[in-house]
Amino acid sequence: MFVPTLMNLADEEQQARWLQPALNYDILGTYAQTELTHGSNVRGMHTTAMYDPDLFEEGGWHIHTPSLEAVKWWPGGLGKSCNCCILMARVIIKGKDYGPHPFFFQVRDWETHASLPGIELRDIGSKLGYNGMDNGAMRITHVNIPRRNLLMKFVIVEKDGTYRKVGDDKMLFGTMTYTRLKISSGAGFNLAKAVTSTVRYSAVRRQFQMQRVVLGADIDNHLDDDEKDALAAQDQLKNLVKPSKRTEAQVLDYSSQQFIIFPQLALAFAMHFAGQEAEKLYNAALLEFKASKFDALTEMHVLTSTLKAVSTVLMADGMEQCRKCMGGHGFLNAAGVGPQYLSALPQATYEGDFVVLSIQVGQQLLNAVSSKMMKGKTSNRRRLRSSTSTSTIRPSVSCLPRRPSWTPCFRITTSSWRR
Numbered sequence: 001m002f003v004p005t006l007m008n009l010a011d012e013e014q015q016a017r018w019l020q021p022a023l024n025y026d027i028l029g030t031y032a033q034t035e036l037t038h039g040s041n042v043r044g045m046h047t048t049a050m051y052d053p054d055l056f057e058e059g060g061w062h063i064h065t066p067s068l069e070a071v072k073w074w075p076g077g078l079g080k081s082c083n084c085c086i087l088m089a090r091v092i093i094k095g096k097d098y099g100p101h102p103f104f105f106q107v108r109d110w111e112t113h114a115s116l117p118g119i120e121l122r123d124i125g126s127k128l129g130y131n132g133m134d135n136g137a138m139r140i141t142h143v144n145i146p147r148r149n150l151l152m153k154f155v156i157v158e159k160d161g162t163y164r165k166v167g168d169d170k171m172l173f174g175t176m177t178y179t180r181l182k183i184s185s186g187a188g189f190n191l192a193k194a195v196t197s198t199v200r201y202s203a204v205r206r207q208f209q210m211q212r213v214v215l216g217a218d219i220d221n222h223l224d225d226d227e228k229d230a231l232a233a234q235d236q237l238k239n240l241v242k243p244s245k246r247t248e249a250q251v252l253d254y255s256s257q258q259f260i261i262f263p264q265l266a267l268a269f270a271m272h273f274a275g276q277e278a279e280k281l282y283n284a285a286l287l288e289f290k291a292s293k294f295d296a297l298t299e300m301h302v303l304t305s306t307l308k309a310v311s312t313v314l315m316a317d318g319m320e321q322c323r324k325c326m327g328g329h330g331f332l333n334a335a336g337v338g339p340q341y342l343s344a345l346p347q348a349t350y351e352g353d354f355v356v357l358s359i360q361v362g363q364q365l366l367n368a369v370s371s372k373m374m375k376g377k378t379s380n381r382r383r384l385r386s387s388t389s390t391s392t393i394r395p396s397v398s399c400l401p402r403r404p405s406w407t408p409c410f411r412i413t414t415s416s417w418r419r
């Protein structure tokens with residue numbers, strides 16, 4: 001999130017200062033948004049950035065954690081490794097609250113790696129998995145930073161405190177769209193790793209003798225010529241098909257095993273290609289954003305949120321199925337799937353909880369459907385107004401705007417209504 005945020009939200013001069021050092025790993029950054037008491041509800045965060053035109057030469061920000069609840073909690077790498085971050089904090093200018101905005105924020109000394117004055121950092125401790133990542137916590141006590149540390153591609157704050165938007169302010173959270181896309185593609189890859197281990201294991205693991213039907217075992221001794229010919233043919237067949245020295249069957253040959261593994265195999269491919277297609281749509285939309293056209297912003301939010309919510313949940317379920325398909329050995333860390341599964345689990349939570357994202361997608365789809373239905377049609381408007389619940393509206397795919405990504409999102413979301 002650190003580098004994509006600099007790419008998407010920093011202006012050219014800011015990118016020249018921070019992006020290249022970040023790409024060279026000369027500085028190590030993270031993304032500090034979540035607070036102890038506010039994760040999904042980003043707009044509810046409490047960390048403040050008060051503008052003061054008298055700070056530094058060009059004005060500056062006074063950053064503060066106002067309460068224990070506002071301590072930044074979870075940022076990956078903040079516990080020990082990072083020396084800077086994108087800090088999300090509420091911009092307050094002359095008493096007016098403009099909501100959360102991204103800042104470049106140094107947290108440790110570039111040379112000694114010691115925490116800077118006014119900044120307390122800690123590792124939040126051991127987790128179920130994903131322990132290679134030192135997720136951290138940060139409390140900030142009255143720290144001042146220059147005005148130009150606010151990322152200013154889509155929002156500009158002048159020295160006198162004038163606040164100006166450039167483009168759509170939803171772009172402030174646009175980086176999450178990209179990260180969700182990456183998580184969706186990664187989910188397919190994680191599942192593919194688990195499926196690979198499980199298929200290979202099932203091919204070498206043998207349990208039980210396969211039941212073989214012995215033809216002609218209970219036929220009568222009185223045979224006519226044709227029947228004798230048939231028996232002779234059967235003897236020949238026995239000579240041709242010698243019994244295997246291994247008497248037990250590969251577990252992969254059991255249809256019950258295939259019933260569990262093969263859908264996961266297909267799903268891994270489906271998720272991979274869905275991710276690739278979504279990335280093409282995203283890149284096309286990005287060109288529009290660069291040309292200051294933001295029509296596709298909502299669509300991208302819907303597409304990436306749907307994919308992220310669905311694929312991370314399917315991935316986790318699928319990986320667990322794979323683990324079980326390896327029997328007792330699947331429970332060993334050495335089998336690989338268990339640790340990978342535990343580390344992949346939080347993907348359903350970070351960068352947008354899967355339930356919260358699904359609800360947002362549902363709301364957007366209903367908005368799209370109702371605005372299409374209401375377009376100039378008073379009868380539809382009356383019908384919608386008289387509806388007491390959303391279940392009385394019968395939306396169909398044809399109600400949606402003609403955008404390629406809406407249809408799958410619609411199908412995924414409405415299928416959960418049907419259940």
Ligand SMILES: Cc1cc2nc3c(=O)[nH]c(=O)nc-3n(C[C@H](O)[C@H](O)[C@H](O)COP(=O)(O)OP(=O)(O)OC[C@H]3O[C@@H](n4cnc5c(N)ncnc54)[C@H](O)[C@@H]3O)c2cc1C
Nearest residue numbers: 031032033034038039040074075076346349350351353355
């Ligand atoms: C491993 C890991 C790494 C992380 N890395 C980072 C990081 O680098 N930087 C960072 O800033 N954050 C990070 N996070 C934090 C992460 O983004 C948040 O945990 C996530 O946004 C969910 O917020 P929350 O924990 O406050 O959960 P909550 O929002 O409190 O959710 C708790 C429950 O309430 C439900 N819920 C919440 N709101 C609604 C609603 N409106 N309707 C229905 N149900 C609702 C949720 O579905 C969930 O079941 C990380 C988290 C994890 C687990």
